[in-house]
Amino acid sequence: QVQLVQSGAEVKKPGASVKVSCKVSGYTLTEVSVHWLRQAPGKGLEWMGGYDPEDSEIIYAQKFQGRVTMTEDSSTDTAYMHLTSLKSEDTAVYYCARVRGDLPIPDFWGQGTLVTVSS
């Protein structure tokens, strides 16, 4: 069955960077990519970026452009989200989610990775 398993919680200082991994099983990243979203404590869901099959490239939300890089290793079916120049406002649970074919409908989600940014 489809599963997405993310790396464990992280604690970072302001200005540092974090890399979260997402290993998929039950399908391959060459079939369907993942998108990344986050949720600050007590807040709603925020899309960070994902693969655009029309342009064959990863598109990032404007808010994160220049600070985020999303990559995929098809040999291990693992996706990565790298966020730099961390601020306290980046404290959140970060999710990877499989989307439904070419449509950005997140249908399977990772368990989430809590990233805490604190001095």
Added chain:
Amino acid sequence: DIQMTQSPSSLSASVGDRVTITCQASQDINNYLNWYQQKPGKAPKLLIYDASNLEAGVPSRFSGSGSGTYFTFTISSLQPEDIATYYCQQYDNRPSMTFGQGTRLDNK
């Protein structure tokens, strides 16, 4: 950016009640609207896709309707396990997506 306005932000209901949540888009999004359920400490779960299609394995007491800019989500008879936060999500300007601010549903 397309803004999604979800209401109410919180709601108290009793087991057996009919519950309705609405989501309004800032522009026409056709039927590119999904509904999710999220329980504390868990990832969201897809319930309804493309405004009115029930995801496989989801109980039939959940339903959705609407198109264009106005959408509704209904639980026909609330069950104890339905206590959660619910989100709408649009994907008209794919690949990006935006979510409503959520509706917290609790026991009356």
